[in-house]
Amino acid sequence: MQEAAAAPILSVENIALSFGGVKALRDVSLTVAADSITSLVGPNGAGKTSLFNSISGFYRPQQGRIVYQGDDITHVATPKRAGMGLARTFQNIALFRGMTVLDNIKLGRHTHMRTGVLDALFYYGRPKREEMELRAEVEEKIIDFLEIDHIRHAPVAALPYGLQKRVELARALAMQPKLLMLDEPVAGMNREETEDMARFILDVREEWGVTILMVEHDMRLVMDISDHVVVLNFGQVIASGLPADVQHNAEVERAYFGSGDYSALRKRPRNAPTGADAA
Amino acid sequence: MNALLDFIEFSLSGLSVGAIYALTGIGFVLVYKATRVINFAIGEFMMIGAYVFFGFAAKMALPMWAAILLAFVVTGAVGGLAERAIFRRMIGESAISVFMVTIGLSSIIIGVVEIIWTADPQSLPSFLPDNPFFIPLGFGEAFLPSKNGWGFIIAALTVAAIVVVFRYWRGGVALRATAADSQAAYSVGINVPGVFSFAWILGALTAAGAGILVGSIAGISSAMGAIGLSVLVVVIVGGLDSIVGALVGGLLVGWLEAMASLTLGAEYKQLATFIVLMLMLLVKPYGLFGTHDIERL
Numbered sequence: 001m002q003e004a005a006a007a008p009i010l011s012v013e014n015i016a017l018s019f020g021g022v023k024a025l026r027d028v029s030l031t032v033a034a035d036s037i038t039s040l041v042g043p044n045g046a047g048k049t050s051l052f053n054s055i056s057g058f059y060r061p062q063q064g065r066i067v068y069q070g071d072d073i074t075h076v077a078t079p080k081r082a083g084m085g086l087a088r089t090f091q092n093i094a095l096f097r098g099m100t101v102l103d104n105i106k107l108g109r110h111t112h113m114r115t116g117v118l119d120a121l122f123y124y125g126r127p128k129r130e131e132m133e134l135r136a137e138v139e140e141k142i143i144d145f146l147e148i149d150h151i152r153h154a155p156v157a158a159l160p161y162g163l164q165k166r167v168e169l170a171r172a173l174a175m176q177p178k179l180l181m182l183d184e185p186v187a188g189m190n191r192e193e194t195e196d197m198a199r200f201i202l203d204v205r206e207e208w209g210v211t212i213l214m215v216e217h218d219m220r221l222v223m224d225i226s227d228h229v230v231v232l233n234f235g236q237v238i239a240s241g242l243p244a245d246v247q248h249n250a251e252v253e254r255a256y257f258g259s260g261d262y263s264a265l266r267k268r269p270r271n272a273p274t275g276a277d278a279a
Numbered sequence: 280m281n282a283l284l285d286f287i288e289f290s291l292s293g294l295s296v297g298a299i300y301a302l303t304g305i306g307f308v309l310v311y312k313a314t315r316v317i318n319f320a321i322g323e324f325m326m327i328g329a330y331v332f333f334g335f336a337a338k339m340a341l342p343m344w345a346a347i348l349l350a351f352v353v354t355g356a357v358g359g360l361a362e363r364a365i366f367r368r369m370i371g372e373s374a375i376s377v378f379m380v381t382i383g384l385s386s387i388i389i390g391v392v393e394i395i396w397t398a399d400p401q402s403l404p405s406f407l408p409d410n411p412f413f414i415p416l417g418f419g420e421a422f423l424p425s426k427n428g429w430g431f432i433i434a435a436l437t438v439a440a441i442v443v444v445f446r447y448w449r450g451g452v453a454l455r456a457t458a459a460d461s462q463a464a465y466s467v468g469i470n471v472p473g474v475f476s477f478a479w480i481l482g483a484l485t486a487a488g489a490g491i492l493v494g495s496i497a498g499i500s501s502a503m504g505a506i507g508l509s510v511l512v513v514v515i516v517g518g519l520d521s522i523v524g525a526l527v528g529g530l531l532v533g534w535l536e537a538m539a540s541l542t543l544g545a546e547y548k549q550l551a552t553f554i555v556l557m558l559m560l561l562v563k564p565y566g567l568f569g570t571h572d573i574e575r576l
Contacts, residue, residue, distance in 0.1 A: 078466065079469055079471070080468075087467075096459035098459055107456050110456070
């Protein structure tokens, strides 16, 4: 495979994660090649978001390890991972409501700033300079790039959904990520908004040299822009490879559309442990 | 003229108490803002500060500065420990459960204080300069007892420093971000558990400071935590999650209590406060400066 040539920026090795008796992830491994767009797909409940949360540190897998840029980060705390250039967006937008677009974006730079209590008490010198540099950088680059100039002072809570998603992307970019993780970047968007977002994602990779790992249900988008696709089902990787290869994989079709065998479906409730009279 | 002078003197002493309310209110707001915990034990944290100061300064005869420092260290440690050992484990529990735990914590603190120092009222050794304030007015001089005056000055300076620091220091930004969305804050690199600990420790420290000031004005007893009820009114009037609200609410409630003492008699001042509380909840349930989508108990 061609993408195996580049050194992986991230590799997940044999991760297992369970919540009580529910096995969300079992023995999941995947690699994300530097400068690639890697997509994670699978039916609802397949463990995509659990895997995302494990990579960004919200969940601690019980087994396996996560290697990022050659360092084992399995036990590194979430904020530190953010400082290492691991940025993400959320499936159900997580913006700082009540703050403006600009404030939200500026918070993305939080980890890179160094202002002590005393500097803040006497508001000059470093904080001021830092603030000016930051503002210039943020305003010039990210806001222009994502075409959100007209809403920079708007409170985020008042924005339409598509724009909120874009602000979340802007905040992630302000973190100066090396690996950007997008959790369903175009969920709930119309065709036009989806195409805008696809363009942004491609440009982020091209112009900013950021590697992308995304979870997405929109198969057309996934097939159009991904270099590499990983398919999860019931917490396991069932296929991975080039978009075209994965698309025609028999197991993937079964995961998405079922086997077409109705007798198999009828058997399921009867075999379920709770099924005293499940029919 | 005398009535006017009374009015001014009562106002001044009311505002001096109000400044201490504001300081305690900030302790409450910090914790609520960062962790969404309604800290009913805030009055008892004041008591810890006052009693530890009493223990070191009066019983062990340490120098004042050392006793104050130790009072801060002990109260801050109790705050940090409570967060780490109890409230961090309760993240995700219902607001009522957490609230009940703070009530339990307040009972435990009262019990421990009574075991160590008994329930008898004590007076704190004085550490503030003893020079009453005479504020010259055109028609006479308004008198303000030294302790009240200094209490006001110290509380006001501390409150101002906290407001400024939280406005410009990035820790303040971290606190606001955590308050808005702790998950998002975590993912942009804000050390959210650190913010939680910090809020509890700083909340305990402001309460300790307020407790020492209150204790040196009115003396200490194991029932002094009841002042927490007035502080609850302060933060509900100001808005549970607003630092500026705590400041304004504190001064307002302190002044109103003084006015009630002046016009109705000191025994009615609580009545005035709680009428204000009820009116506020009817008219503006989120407080003067509170965020509108916060949870109500």
